[in-house]
Amino acid sequence: MQNHKSIKQQNSSASVVGALLAKLRRNAQLTQRALAELLCVHEETIASIEQGRRSLLPDLAEQLDRILATGGVLAVAVESATKSEKSENFPLRAQEFMWFERKAINLSSYETVVAPGLLQTEAYARSVFRTATPAVSEEEVERRVTARLERQAVLHRETPVMANFIISEAIVLSGLGGPQVRRGLLQHLLNCADLPGISVQVLELRCDSHAGLSGPFVLLETPEHQLLAYTEAQRTSRIIADRDEVSALAQKYGMLRTQALNIRQTQDLLKRLLGES
Structure with missing residues (x-):
């Protein structure tokens, strides 16, 4: 924070x-x-x-x-x-995205490397921020962890956001943070999937073709029904408002939802992995 x-x-x-x-x-x-x-x-x-x-x-x-x-x-x-701005501040585009995120009525997130910020546990988030290169201080790590957890309030609003998360199987197989952190994440994903309006799907590594090869992205709808997209890459981020670009990403997301495991299959996979961990 x-x-x-x-x-x-x-x-x-x-x-x-x-x-x-x-x-x-x-x-x-x-x-x-x-x-x-x-x-x-x-x-x-x-x-x-x-x-x-x-x-x-x-x-x-x-x-x-x-x-x-x-x-x-x-x-x-x-x-x-x-x-x-001080170095601990979020980049401007990330600030802007989080402003939209807090008010969103619909969210669709596709992630390939780490669990979506809205679904991370405290321990997992801490493990993520400790991998930062160049390294940051432990005080800075804790500020970032607190800020990430505060963002998750959007999932617990009085009027729940409708949110779907598609995550690569690589995320739930990863040993990031160690066995305890991984087990905590798996259980947390199951718990989040039980929240009103929230669904989680896993895209299997054995999938021979899918629409997400160009990388992760987020789609959201504002209370005014404006459709936006957000992408991140190495040391940069971008908010997309152009209708054609947002439409193209929405088409990708629609395909990904059909290519990923369905909600029940995803829950079965998470429970199996939890039992093996």
């Missing part, structure tokens, strides 16, 4: 950039709705940025600069805010 100082700094930066955007928008004599329509985003997106509740991402800042004819003021402001 981020410490108080870093959270305060992050919120302050977002508030300053948001206030600047609001001023520039009013100077251009545009309402939040009108600006949102020009950007093809929801009005709530503009409102949240202006109120400092969400970070303005570099790509969107550049679009705003073009529409508002600001000469690059917002892009520079975002760059400056990014540089001022």
Whole structure:
């Protein structure tokens, strides 16, 4: 979890950039709705940025600069805010994704190497963060573990999120963290699968062909029914809002659901592995 100082700094930066955007928008004599329509985003997106509740991402800042004819003021402001962030802060795109994740009404996650963050146990998450290269301090590991566990509140909301997780069999066979950590993860996956609205499927290693060879990704639907995708690679991440790209990933996910073990078969596999561990 981020410490108080870093959270305060992050919120302050977002508030300053948001206030600047609001001023520039009013100077251009545009309402939040009108600006949102020009950007093809929801009005709530503009409102949240202006109120400092969400970070303005570099790509969107550049679009705003073009529409508002600001000469690059917002892009520079975002760059400056990014540089001022402490190293323990989440990257901007990860922050943005987690903001959407907290409010999502539907989630679909495909993972190939490690268990999805929303399904990790504390011990498993700690094992993941201790593998970081370059290495981080134990204090930093604990901050990250706490932040990861806090994200899992989305699975326990009063109005449950509908979520499906497809994970590679390699994840449940992996010895990451040792036998106890692995056993804890297997039991936790079974427990999570019993939560309202949550389903877990395993994609077997022996599957001779599947739609997920290009790597992991997450799909989500916002309360405003906007469809988004999120991908991560080495030291980078990306939020995708383009309808064609999101549609292509949704098609991949649909195929993966048919190629993975069904829910009952997955539970049987996890129970068998749990009995062998």
